[in-house]
Structure formats: C-alpha cells, structure tokens
Amino acid sequence: MAYLIKTELSDPRAATFQFTAQKTMYGGKLIAAGDEIFIVDSENEGGAGLVARGVVTSAKSTPRKPGIERQTPRVSIAVRRTALARRPLGRAELTAFSNWKDGRPQTELNFKFYRQATHKIGGISDEATDFLRGFFR
Numbered sequence: 001m002a003y004l005i006k007t008e009l010s011d012p013r014a015a016t017f018q019f020t021a022q023k024t025m026y027g028g029k030l031i032a033a034g035d036e037i038f039i040v041d042s043e044n045e046g047g048a049g050l051v052a053r054g055v056v057t058s059a060k061s062t063p064r065k066p067g068i069e070r071q072t073p074r075v076s077i078a079v080r081r082t083a084l085a086r087r088p089l090g091r092a093e094l095t096a097f098s099n100w101k102d103g104r105p106q107t108e109l110n111f112k113f114y115r116q117a118t119h120k121i122g123g124i125s126d127e128a129t130d131f132l133r134g135f136f137r
Contacts, residue, residue: 002129003031003056004109005077006040007119012051017079019121021062026112027123029073031059037079038124038132040090044117049090053136054079075121083136105131 005019017039024031031037035056041047062074091114097106105128112122124132 001027001030001123002036002038002126002132003028003121004038004040004113004124004128004132005079005119005121006042006113008045009039009041009047009051012039012041012048013084015081016057017054017081018076019079020076021074022077023118023120024073024075025120025122028121029061029075030123031056031075031077031121033058035059036129037077037121039079039081040113042119043091047090049088049093050085050132050135052081052085053083053132054081077121085135086137087135089132089135103127 033056037054037056039052040049041051043049056077057080058078060076062076064071094106094110094114097110100111108128
C-alpha cells in the first residue's frame with residue numbers, strides 16, 4: 001500500500017522530510033519504512049498541493065496520551081524525496097470529483113484528503129497510486 005501525507009511544508013523541495021506526530025486515517029497508522037508516499041503541501045496554509053514523491057525511511061508510532069479516551073493514532077516519519085511533481089494537483093483540480101461512489105482515483109483523493117481540512121497521513125488504493133505516479137513521469 002502507498003500513502004499520502006497532506007501537511008504544511010516549510011521547504012517543499014527539500015531532499016528529506018521529518019513529520020512528527022502526524023494524525024493518521026484510512027490505514028495511515030500502518031505506514032512503515034520502505035513504503036512509497038506522496039507529499040501534499042496543504043493549500044490551507046498557502047501550499048501548492050502535490051509537490052513530491054518519496055520513500056519512508058523510518059516510521060514510529062506516537063504513544064497515546066494517558067487519560068484521554070478517544071485519540072486518533074499518530075505517527076512520526078522520515079521521508080527521502082525521490083521525485084518532484086511535474087504538474088499541479090490539489091483542491092482546485094479535485095473539487096469536481098464529489099460523486100463518492102464513482103470509483104475514480106480523483107474522487108478517492110478528494111474524499112480522503114480534502115473533505116476535511118485536517119493534516120493527515122492516509123493509505124491510498126493501487127488505482128490512486130497509479131494516478132499519482134502520472135504526475136512524476
């Protein structure tokens with residue numbers, strides 16, 4: 001399984017990234033070293049959308065805080081960038097894909113990463129992975 005992280009980036013063209021205690025959804029808590037990941041610079045903070053692809057070099061679960069009953073799992077990961085996106089993909093390009101049951105990879109990405117404004121790491125399908133790889137050729 002491949003993953004996507006949507007978060008604020010200080011340097012979208014960095015060769016390596018460190019993401020600390022990131023919220024996970026859609027299987028994101030299963031991320032591990034060696035996994036492929038797509039990096040989205042959150043437009044909510046002025047970012048450009050999809051900016052890079054990389055490989056996870058380390059992943060560690062963040063311990064839960066004691067005394068809090070319901071907590072979203074969080075992980076800290078390190079990523080080595082393997083490619084920069086060659087064309088844009090973000091909220092503007094995905095908004096039209098809102099028929100949640102149409103099975104299109106664009107709809108999956110819109111549903112998982114733009115329906116809620118939160119930053120997160122999430123698992124994506126093989127179809128969405130193949131679709132995103134097309135932005136790096």
